Amino acid sequence: MNTPRDTLDCGHSLAELSAYLDTGQIADPAHLDSxxxxxxxxxxxxxxxxxGSDLLRSDVADAGSGNDDWMQxxxxxxxxxxxxxxxxxxxxxIRMTPCGRPRDPSRHSSVPWLTACQAQLPAxxxxxxxxxxxxxxxxxx
Amino acid sequence: MSQWASAQTTVDRxxxxxxGSPTAQHQLxxxxxxxxxxxxxxxxxxxxxxxxxxxGPLMRATARRLTGSSADADDVVQExxxxxxxxxxxxxxxxxxxxxxxxxVGSRSIDYLRKRRNHADLDDAxxxxxxxxxxxxxxxxxxxxxxxRVEALKAALxxxxxxxxxxxxxxEFNDQSYExxxxxxxxxxxxxxxxxxxxxxxxxxxxxxxx
Numbered sequence: 001m002n003t004p005r006d007t008l009d010c011g012h013s014l015a016e017l018s019a020y021l022d023t024g025q026i027a028d029p030a031h032l033d034s035x036x037x038x039x040x041x042x043x044x045x046x047x048x049x050x051x052g053s054d055l056l057r058s059d060v061a062d063a064g065s066g067n068d069d070w071m072q073x074x075x076x077x078x079x080x081x082x083x084x085x086x087x088x089x090x091x092x093x094i095r096m097t098p099c100g101r102p103r104d105p106s107r108h109s110s111v112p113w114l115t116a117c118q119a120q121l122p123a124x125x126x127x128x129x130x131x132x133x134x135x136x137x138x139x140x141x
Numbered sequence: 142m143s144q145w146a147s148a149q150t151t152v153d154r155x156x157x158x159x160x161g162s163p164t165a166q167h168q169l170x171x172x173x174x175x176x177x178x179x180x181x182x183x184x185x186x187x188x189x190x191x192x193x194x195x196x197g198p199l200m201r202a203t204a205r206r207l208t209g210s211s212a213d214a215d216d217v218v219q220e221x222x223x224x225x226x227x228x229x230x231x232x233x234x235x236x237x238x239x240x241x242x243x244x245x246v247g248s249r250s251i252d253y254l255r256k257r258r259n260h261a262d263l264d265d266a267x268x269x270x271x272x273x274x275x276x277x278x279x280x281x282x283x284x285x286x287x288x289x290r291v292e293a294l295k296a297a298l299x300x301x302x303x304x305x306x307x308x309x310x311x312x313e314f315n316d317q318s319y320e321x322x323x324x325x326x327x328x329x330x331x332x333x334x335x336x337x338x339x340x341x342x343x344x345x346x347x348x349x350x351x352x
Contacts (some may be wrong), residue, residue: 006342015338022312022319022337044345051294051348052313058291059202061312066194070201074219075190078226 008037017041021049170195178235181226189229193222194237200246203314207250207307208257217253221245243315247325251307290348297347305340309331 005015010031017038020026032038064070169177172277177195180188200221204214219293224245234242255351298306304326317338 013338014342015335018338018341019334044349045341047272048341048345048348050311052309053291054287055291055298056202056314058288059206060198063198063201063205066197070215071194071197074197074215074222075193077219078193078222079186 008035010035012041014041014045018045020029021045051129106118157172160236173236174238175234178229178232182229182232189222189226192238192242199239200242201237203243203246203310204250206252206314207247207312210312213253214250215255217246217249220249221334224249240316244321244325247311247315247317247322254303254307262335293348295345297344300347301340301343304328305336305343308336309340309344312337 006015012026012035014032016026017076020032021042026032163346166278169187172188172191174192174195177192179190181192197218198219204217204221205211208214208217221242225242232238263272298309301309307326308322311317311325317320317325319330322333
């Protein structure tokens with residue numbers, strides 16, 4: 001089978017057939033079934049795609065296992081950068097009540113250590129209203 | 142106890158994995174991508190490493206094919222993992238972590254090619270060689286035929302104009318959409334479509350000639 005020219009006698013181009021293979025879209029899909037040239041072009045492109053998958057498998061096999069030294073070496077380098085861990089949002093401003101509880105706990109529910117600290121503090125429902133030390137809206141960082 | 146619960150690890154306040162024994166690592170090998178990605182996004186370094194080990198070979202293969210250099214490819218994989226660790230929070234669908242990692246590999250590889258071009262006006266992307274040819278399984282001529290066709294495709298690929306080869310690899314290896322490739326290469330989706338078609342026509346012709 002010969003690979004057809006860029007533009008086929010039926011008027012379709014190989015670019016259209018190539019896009020059809022990727023997207024499944026072409027102006028007149030019914031034509032494809034009845035056109036030998038388009039069929040040959042599609043077959044050729046499909047063969048190439050299958051061979052591309054073979055090449056990928058071959059390249060991945062050549063790349064080695066993720067448990068080999070090369071990956072360990074990358075992970076060792078990475079470890080230095082990962083060591084500080086995922087950063088906690090340090091710029092977070094937490095508005096506190098005078099007795100040390102966040103004013104609006106629901107805003108900080110994604111900060112696990114804050115939720116944990118909060119759970120250990122004694123409840124004091126009226127401290128915000130009674131404390132003269134902090135005006136409402138005062139912020140601690 | 143579920144498989145995942147038994148495979149969980151603990152991370153201390155500094156983010157160190159404190160239970161990353163080889164056994165735990167082995168158990169993580171069985172955990173699906175989505176769970177690993179979710180745990181990694183929460184700061185679990187063992188889960189992140191399991192993802193890296195699982196997809197590392199594919200990332201390395203793609204980076205090698207794109208950059209044409211084994212050394213650059215390993216740098217690309219490392220930088221990809223650093224970026225992935227920082228940005229895992231942004232991954233909307235944890236199950237799609239593989240494609241997401243490959244997109245980063247694609248962008249990083251292209252960055253490397255651009256840097257290399259800026260530093261030296263030579264294109265050694267053609268010089269991709271098998272530094273470690275793997276042993277071929279002992280099987281009939283079928284394997285030999287198949288592997289020689291693969292070798293022929295490698296040679297045909299090396300003969301493509303660079304822009305076409307990039308499109309082809311991002312499509313066939315990374316399975317990226319035209320729009321994603323367009324973003325990676327900073328060209329229009331129509332250009333991707335055209336370059337990909339030209340690459341395929343040329344490759345298909347070479348393979349027909351080879352046959």
